[in-house]
Amino acid sequence: MITGKNYIGNKLSAKGTISHKTINPKLNLQNEIAFTEAISEEIEDAVELASQAFKSYRKVPGTDKARFLNAIADEILALDQHLIDAYITESGLPEGRAIGERGRTIMQLRSFAELVSNEDWKGNKIDLAIPDRQPLPKEDLRKTVIPIGPVVVFGASNFPFAFSAAGGDTASALAAGCPVIVKAHEMHSGTSELVASAIIKAAEKTGMPNGVFSHLSGRGPVVGAALVKHAKIKGVGFTGSIGAGRAIFDMASGREEPIPVYAEMGSINPVVITPKAIATRGESIASTYANSITLGTGQFCTNPGLILTVEDENTHTFIKDLAEKTTAIDAQCMLHPNIKAGYDKNGTIVTSQPGVATVSKLETAIAENYAASQVATVSGADFLANPKIHQEVFGPFSLVVKSKDEAELIEIIEALEGQLTGTIIAEEDEISNLENIVDAMVNRVGRIIFNGVPTGVEVCPSMQHGGPYPASSDAKYTSVGTDAIKRWVRPISYQSFPKELLPKSLQKNK
Template sequence: MMIGKNYIGNKQSAQGSKNYKTFNPQLNRENEILFTEATPQEIDEAVYLASEAFKTFRTVSGEQKALFLNAIADEILALDDELIQTYCMESGLPEGRAKGERGRTVFQLRSFADLVKEGSWVEASIDTAQPDREPLPKPDLRKLLIPLGPVVVFGASNFPLAYSTAGGDTAAAFAAGCPVIVKSHPMHAGTGELVASAIIKAAEKTGMPNGVFSNLNSSGIEVGTKLVKHPQIKAVGFTGSIRGGRALYDLAAQREEPIPVFAEMGSVNPVVILPNALKNRGAALAKTYAGSITLGTGQFCTNPGLLLAIKSEALSNFVSELANEIAKIEPSCMLHPNIIGAYESNKSKMMAQKGLTVVSDVKKEVNANYARQAITTVEGHTFLENTNLHQEVFGPFSMVVQCKDANQLELIISKLEGQLTATLIAEEKEEAHDYSRIISALQNRVGRIIFNGVPTGVEVCPSMVHGGPYPASTDSRFTAVGINSIKRWVRPFSYQDWPNELLPQELKDENPLRILRQVNNMLTKDKI
């Protein structure tokens, strides 16, 4: 049951005087429960507990961490209807989405449980000694990945479960051996509190140290700012706006001891539609993209906000079809009045840009907080000249850039900011083959490239990259999705000539965990 308090470790606490409520955008009214923002003292206590917890949590075995992660998944499922109802009440999203996102969250937790239980993820590497080597003996060196320390995770507005309290960042950090302090997202503080209660229960049931997790309520920027600047915090995970992510990145970079910030931020996810594909299946593509642009009311970070093609009659037909198809879709609810406010405002600003043509802009009356989708077009040279047109309009909005020719298309791609994804729509591989320079230009700007599909839908699997060149993320060398996202929270550590019995299990001669290790340049599960 929600009570509006913070979790400072396993203790519920509400010492502050600053309160706020969440909002039900479908009913267009505030929800009842009053949340109490964390005070500076509560923040300090949460960080202190996390630092203390780190001393033991960082040595907890993979098997124990797996029990913890699976227990979190179990406790989240045990929240059952209360969680689903709270999620819907705080996000305006439908029950099906709530259940789907819960499924994904549980899947992520269990995937990390499997990863750490198996154990080879630490990339154990052993180079044995050569005492007789000339001119100098070679020492014995053994390496593995170890956790960075306490991590702060910022809940994301558009994924109350999968990218928030017990989402991918948190699951990866726990798997790594890092305590987590969540800065709860104010739009879904109740969902956050419920999931936090599940994590606390799981930690207690599986014997994790108090402080391995805290959940701090916050409606402004103060709590997050204080957390990121705290000397005992060693890394930050964030999903949200460029402005928010960059502010945290700057704070972290200006610390006496800078720390890594992995922020997954804005992206317009360019889609390049090649001429033959446009000619042969323009109508079908228009229908598919009308669906992708409006999916989840356009509130996915992989929403296709930019469609690029070379001018032709087929392109004109496609634009008309897209306008028709998108107008058929029923407007749907956005997450919060602030989100719809920003959408309406950004859409208006974009539509006021010189040279932009509005080809579809639903005008009919809609419920409060429901977003009206829109499609615009612009000439290639106009897009090149005005970088305002490159900005993301978060919501069901997309822009079709009509390029003069393939060279202009390539130039536009090379001028784009970094993106999470790009999509190539081609008449099978033959047409793609003719546009290899376009493909090459796209690859240089993004983290993932899709063939004849849509960018929405981020499969959680080891081969997924969710990240990309700035500003898609603050560090393109990592992914936010999939088991490799654990690498954001770990560092390599090496033991030289260390006695076998004092080594961690992963590096002992006898390989008691039976993990895969690189021994003198050979991958093996064998003993030394």
């Protein structure tokens, strides 16, 4: 049941006087339940509980943490249709998407459970002492990783399950041994609270310390800023806009004790399509990318917002075909009126720049909060000359850049900000000629794709979901896949330590 209250550990709390309601974007109406926003006393209580819980939770064996994570998955599934209905009502997304995203969330939890069920993920190192080594003896050294402490996770607007209350940031932090305080996204507060209730139940059933998880509501930066600045918070996970992500990063860096912020912020995901690929299978590529551009109303961080090619006699036909196929797809509801307003505003900024031409825009009457998909085009020279054209338009929008030659295309890639993904569409007999394009792309992205689409992020150990700034705040880490756990631990070496005082995984002599 949705209560509209905060979870301070396993206790519901609503001490504040300010509340908000979520919006059903399809109906463009407020939903019924009001959510009481957390006040400073509740924030302090949640952080203090997390800090106390950390003292014991950091020592919980991996097998017990695995039971906890699997129990969370079980409790989420037990919410059944009630949870799916809340997701649909608050997001405007269809039931199939809700079920699919829930499945991904369950898989993430179980993947981390499997990972921590043994110690292999820690990559422990043991270097035995050599007392008689000359000219100096060698000390016994053993290295492992330990959790960093209580973590704040910000729920994402576009993934009410997979990047929110029990999403990848929360699952990986709990797997690492860090208590988590979730700042719920105000667009899906009810969905988030239901998932939070599942986490609390799982913690109680598996004997985890009270405070291992808390869940707070609040619009705007007030609650989030108080959490990030709190001295007992040791890390932050964030998925959202560049502006909000950078503000959180700056707050965390400005603390007396700076803490890491793992923010996944923005990307236009460049796609290079060679002229030969267009000539050979342009219509097929146009169909594939029309579906990718409009998938989920374009509300994915991996949406292909930039298509790059070298202009030739087939370019105009391809662009026209892509535009027609994109706008032929029925308009879909966006997550929230604010996101729809942002889509309209940023799309207008890009398409109003000198040299940018709108090829096709869905002009039929559409319902409130539904997005008109759009394809625009610009020359390579105009793109290079105007950084305003480079910005992300979050929604079903893509800009096709027509380069005069390969050298200009590579210059464009090198001029881009950091990106989550880059894609190359080419024919097999062109592979030997792609090295320069690949080299340029690898330097700007976290994941590079050949003859595919960037939308769709596989959850597996080899996935890298991050990239150079501003795609993410730290390009060394991923927010998807089991390596996401590395964000919430730090290395520690034990030198010449008595065996009895070492962690069990370091007590062996090999």
